[in-house]
Amino acid sequence: MFFSFLYKEHVIYTSEFQLEGDYLLGGLFNVHHDSDPVYHDRPEAIDCSSKPLVNSSYRRFQLMRFSVEEINNSTNLLPNVSLGYEIFDYCSDTRTFPGIFNLISDNLIQPGGEPHKNRSKIIAVVGASTSTQSLTVAPLFMMNLIPMVSYAAASSVFSRIQNFPSFLRTVPPNQDTIEVIVNILQHYNWRWVAFLYIDDDFGRDGLELFIKRIKDTEICLAYTKGLDQYTDYSQIFKQIEAQRIGIIIVFAPEWAAEPLLVSAIRLNVTNKVWIAVNTWSLNKKLPKEKGIKNIGTVIGFSESEVTIPGFSDFIYSSRSLTHCENAEPFFCNQACNCSSPNAEDVLAAEPTFNLYVYTAVYAIAHALHNALQCGSGRCNRNITVYPHMVLAELKKSNFTILNQSIRFDENGDPNYGSFSIVFWNQSGDAEVIGFNQLHPPFHFFINDSKIQWYTEGEVSCFFLPRVYTLCDPYKCINCKETEWSAAGSTSCNLRVVEYIPFTDSGAILIMVGASALVGLTLAMSVLFAINYNTPVVRSAGGPMCFLILGCLSLCSLSIFFYFGKPTISFCILRFLPFLLFYTVCLACFVVRSFQIVCIFKMAAKFPKLHSWWIKYHGQWLVITVAFVTQALSLLIGYTYFPPKPYDDISWYPDKIILGCDINLKASSGSVGLLLCLCSLCFIFSYMGKDLPKNYNEAKAITFCLLLLILTWIMFATVYILYRGKYIQTLNALAVLSSLYSFLLWYFFPKCFIMIFRSYKNTQEYFQGLIQNYTKTISQ
Numbered sequence: 001m002f003f004s005f006l007y008k009e010h011v012i013y014t015s016e017f018q019l020e021g022d023y024l025l026g027g028l029f030n031v032h033h034d035s036d037p038v039y040h041d042r043p044e045a046i047d048c049s050s051k052p053l054v055n056s057s058y059r060r061f062q063l064m065r066f067s068v069e070e071i072n073n074s075t076n077l078l079p080n081v082s083l084g085y086e087i088f089d090y091c092s093d094t095r096t097f098p099g100i101f102n103l104i105s106d107n108l109i110q111p112g113g114e115p116h117k118n119r120s121k122i123i124a125v126v127g128a129s130t131s132t133q134s135l136t137v138a139p140l141f142m143m144n145l146i147p148m149v150s151y152a153a154a155s156s157v158f159s160r161i162q163n164f165p166s167f168l169r170t171v172p173p174n175q176d177t178i179e180v181i182v183n184i185l186q187h188y189n190w191r192w193v194a195f196l197y198i199d200d201d202f203g204r205d206g207l208e209l210f211i212k213r214i215k216d217t218e219i220c221l222a223y224t225k226g227l228d229q230y231t232d233y234s235q236i237f238k239q240i241e242a243q244r245i246g247i248i249i250v251f252a253p254e255w256a257a258e259p260l261l262v263s264a265i266r267l268n269v270t271n272k273v274w275i276a277v278n279t280w281s282l283n284k285k286l287p288k289e290k291g292i293k294n295i296g297t298v299i300g301f302s303e304s305e306v307t308i309p310g311f312s313d314f315i316y317s318s319r320s321l322t323h324c325e326n327a328e329p330f331f332c333n334q335a336c337n338c339s340s341p342n343a344e345d346v347l348a349a350e351p352t353f354n355l356y357v358y359t360a361v362y363a364i365a366h367a368l369h370n371a372l373q374c375g376s377g378r379c380n381r382n383i384t385v386y387p388h389m390v391l392a393e394l395k396k397s398n399f400t401i402l403n404q405s406i407r408f409d410e411n412g413d414p415n416y417g418s419f420s421i422v423f424w425n426q427s428g429d430a431e432v433i434g435f436n437q438l439h440p441p442f443h444f445f446i447n448d449s450k451i452q453w454y455t456e457g458e459v460s461c462f463f464l465p466r467v468y469t470l471c472d473p474y475k476c477i478n479c480k481e482t483e484w485s486a487a488g489s490t491s492c493n494l495r496v497v498e499y500i501p502f503t504d505s506g507a508i509l510i511m512v513g514a515s516a517l518v519g520l521t522l523a524m525s526v527l528f529a530i531n532y533n534t535p536v537v538r539s540a541g542g543p544m545c546f547l548i549l550g551c552l553s554l555c556s557l558s559i560f561f562y563f564g565k566p567t568i569s570f571c572i573l574r575f576l577p578f579l580l581f582y583t584v585c586l587a588c589f590v591v592r593s594f595q596i597v598c599i600f601k602m603a604a605k606f607p608k609l610h611s612w613w614i615k616y617h618g619q620w621l622v623i624t625v626a627f628v629t630q631a632l633s634l635l636i637g638y639t640y641f642p643p644k645p646y647d648d649i650s651w652y653p654d655k656i657i658l659g660c661d662i663n664l665k666a667s668s669g670s671v672g673l674l675l676c677l678c679s680l681c682f683i684f685s686y687m688g689k690d691l692p693k694n695y696n697e698a699k700a701i702t703f704c705l706l707l708l709i710l711t712w713i714m715f716a717t718v719y720i721l722y723r724g725k726y727i728q729t730l731n732a733l734a735v736l737s738s739l740y741s742f743l744l745w746y747f748f749p750k751c752f753i754m755i756f757r758s759y760k761n762t763q764e765y766f767q768g769l770i771q772n773y774t775k776t777i778s779q
Contacts, residue, residue: 016061016318019068021084023368023385025361026103028127028137029061030054032091033255055341055349056254057129060151060357061087062346064126066314067361077362078369081379086121090128100137104146123390124149124364126357130253131155131202134167142166145388149363151356155205159411166391168412170356170363172419172438174202177277178209180301180419180436181249183444184275185219192222194245196236196260198252199226206251206277227256233263240269247273254280254350265291276300278419282350287428293454298424301436303355305420306402312347319343355402362401367393415439423451481647484654495649498725499658500563506729507563513736514559517743521549524747531754535766539697540750541592544619548588549747551581552739562732571643571660578735579670580630585742586677587626589701591619593684596698630673637666651723659728681705700746707741 033054068083086103103122124147128134134153141148142164150158150169154177158167185193195210197203207224214221222245225236240248250257257280264272273296276283281300286292319342341349370393372379399406407415421434434446479485483492500507528545531537537545558578561570595613612618646661685701715734719727753760 016065017087017089019065019084021068021072021082022381023081023083024122025064025068025083025085025364026122026125026127027061027064027085027087028090028100028125028129028133029064029087030057030091030129030133031061031089033057054255055345056352058341059346059349059351060129060353062315062318063308063311063354063357064361065318066308066311067358069314070310071361071365075377077365078372078374079377079379081368081372081374081381083365083368090133100140104140104144122146123368123385123387124394126151126360126364128153130200131158131205132200134158135201138164138167145391147364147367147387147391147394149360149394151353151360153202155201156209157201157205159413161411164412166387168363168394168408170359170406170414171353172278172417173413174206174209176419176438177251178206178213179438180421180444181210181275181277182213182217182219183436184299184301184421184446185247186217187444187446190247190273191218191220192243192245193219193247193249194223194225194240194243195221195249195251196225196227198256199228202253203227203251210249210251227252227260231260233260234267237264237267237269240272246271247275249275249277250280251277252279254283254352257283258286261286261292261295262289264295265289269295272296274298274300276422278302279352280350281422282352282430284348284350287424287430292424292428293426295454297451297454299421299433299451300424300430301419301421302352302430303420304418304435305351305432306355306404308354308358308402315346316343319346359401359404359406362399363394363397363406364390366397366399367391370396421446426452481649482656493654495654495656497656497658499565500725500728501565502563504563504729506726507732510729510732510736511560511563513740514556517556517736517739518553520743521553524743524751525549527751527754531761534754534761535763536750536753536761539766540747541588544588544592544623545747547623548585548742551584551588552743554581555585555735555739559732559735562728562735566645566658566660568642568644571645571662572638574660575643575662575667576634576638579674580627580634582738583630583670583674583677584623584627586674586681587623589704589742590626590677590681590684591622593681593687593698593701595619597684597687626673626677630670633669633673637663637670641666648723657723657725657727678705678708700749704741704745707745708738711737711741 031054064085064087068085071077072082088100088103103125125141126149128137128150129152131153134148134150135155135157138148138158145166148164148167150167150171152171153169154171154174156174158164158169159173159175185191195207197207203226211221222243223239225231225239250260252260257276261274276298278301280286281298281302282305287298292298367390368385369379371385371389372381372383374380395408395412397406397408405416409415417438419436419438420432421436422430423433425431431450433448433450435443436445437443479492482495484495485492502508502511525546528537528540528549532542541548555578558574558576561574564570566574641663643660643662646659648657648659649655651657681701682705685698685705687698711734715730718730759765
C-alpha cells in the first residue's frame, strides 16, 4: 500500500537528520564510512559527507525515519503524542563527539541534583552501528540511564549489566552468532578451519568466544588473522594454503569482507568453503562479482528476512523531495549528498540489521506508551517522562511486531529471534536453505539438497588422534577401516597388515621347540614302556603317564596355528587342542596328587574310602568326567560362537594387526574348568609337601603348577600393555612353556633316575621310604 503522510500536531519536518516532536529519539548511523583515517597535526572537524556513502547504512538510517513516521501515523501506539528524532552520521569512531554531546547536553544531572528539574532532550538512543562505536559513547549515556537500544552492537561485553545498565539491543549477541557457526561446522563435520576477523572490539570478541566454544569439540582452529585497512591478503592466503585449510570463517562487517573476497578472486584462491556471518551474508555486490564461484562455496546466516510493509513506498516518496539539499545542518555529521542514492539503490542495498532497527524504534515507542499510561485513544501528557522511566518499561517489553514477540532478558539481550541459513546460489542471490532458532525450543536445520557446491576435490578437516577421516567437497567422511589418514591430510592411505608368518625367526624357534617336545614325549614314552614295571614308573602314575605324555603332544598342535594368516579353522585349532587335552593333563595330575595324599595319609586313617577308590577306579572316573565336560563345553561354545579372524585397528593408527577373536562368554566355561582343576591340583599337591624327602611326587607337581601360574601372569601383563603382532608369538610361547613345565619338571627327573640312578628304581628302596614315613606319623 502507498504510505500516506498524515502528520500529527506539533511535528515540524526540517531535514532527513532532524524531526521535531513531543519526545525526541537519538539516532547513530554510519551513513558514511571513514575507511582510511588520516593523521592530523592539528584539530580538525571531520566532514562525514565527504566520505564514501554506505548504501546499506543509509537504508537503515531511512528505516529509522520510516519507523518514526509510521508510529506518528498510528492511532493505537502513542495516540496524541508525536515522536521526533535527532540523527547523527557516526562515520568515525573517534571524531563524532560533537553530535553526542548535543544529544546529552540537556540531560546532565549534577551531583545531588533532583532529576525532575532536568527535562530530557532525548528519551532514548537508537544505535550505534558497531560494537566499537557503542563502546566509545555508551558510558556517556549510561551515566544518566539514558536507554541505548543498539541494532548492530553484538559484542558480548554489553551483556554485563553492571557496566552497561541502560544498554539493550535487538541484534543477537556474539554468543548466538558463534553458536550458529559451530552448528554449521558440526553439521558438515568440518574440523580444520581458519577464523578471519575484523580487528576491533566486535571481531576480537568473536574470536575469543569461538575459541571457548570449540574447546570441548573436535573443531580445530588452524589459523586466525585480524583484518584492517592495511591487511596483506596475499600473505593470509599463502598461510591458509600452506596449512591446507578448506573452511574459512569471515567474522567481519561487509566493508572488510568485500576486499577480502575480491582479493581471493584476484589471487586465484579456489576450492574453499566460506562461512559468512550476518554482517555480510546478504551482501548484494559480492555474489555477482565476476569469478566469485571460483573461490568456492559461500554459506552463511542472516536475520530472518521480513518485508516491512510501506517501506518501499516511503523511500520512493522521500527520494522525490529535495528538502535535504536546502536544509542547513547544525553539525557537520548531519549532512550528506542526499540525491546520490536513488530509490532503487536504497531498496537494493543489503538489508542487514533492518529488522533490528525497526524493532528498536518500536521497542522505545512501546516503552514510552506504557510510561505515559496511554489507553483509550489518548496518553497522559501531564506525566513528565525521564529516560530512566523509559528504561524501566523497556526492560519489561512484551509486544508483537511483524508476527514476532519482542522481549529482553535480564542483561538487555533479545530473548527472541532466529537466523536464516543462506547459500549464495548460481543466480547470485542469498537463498534460504535452513534456519537456526536462537531460543527455546532450539532447532537447527539445513536442507543440503538445495546447495550446489562450487568446490572441486577435497576440503581439509581436523583429525584427532585415532580419528581417521577424509573430506569430500562439503562434509567429512570416514576412511575405510583398511585405511588411515595423517593429521591434516586430505587423502586416505592403506593400512599395513601385520601378522606372524611361518618364516618369522621367532615362529621357527617356537615351532622347533614344539616339535622337540613331541620327540621328547615319544622318547619318554618308550623309556617308560621299557621300565613299565619299575617303582619309578608306577609311582609316577603307571598307565596314566602315557595318557599325560600323549595329551602334551596333542596340546603342542595348537602352537603351529599361532602363525600364518588367521582363518576360521586356524582360529579354532589355535585354542581347541590346548584347552581340551590340557584339561586331561590337569585332571590326571589332580587325581595323581589326590592318590599321593590318599596313599600316605588316608590309607591309614580312612581305609574304607581308600578301598572304595581302588575298587571303582576313581582316578579314571574323574579324568573321564573332566574330559567329557570340557568337550561338551567346547562343542557348545564353538557351535554358536566359534573363534574367528579379527582385524585389530585400535592399537596402531596405520596398521592392522590380524588375530583371532574369541568370545569371552562362550569360552568362560572351558577356562573356568581349567582354573578349577589347577586349583584342586595345587591344593592336593601342597598337602603332600611333608611327604618323605626323597619321595618328591607332590613337590614336583607343586613346582610345575607354580611355573604354569607364573607363565600366564606374565603373559596377561604383557597383553595389557602391548597388542602388536608379536603378541601371537608370546601367546604361543606361553602355551609351549605350559607344556614344558610338566615335561621337564615332572617327567625328566624320573627319566634321569631310570637311566643314571637305577639303584633308586627298586622295590626295596621305595618300600623302605614308605615304612619309615608310616612309623613317623603313627608315633
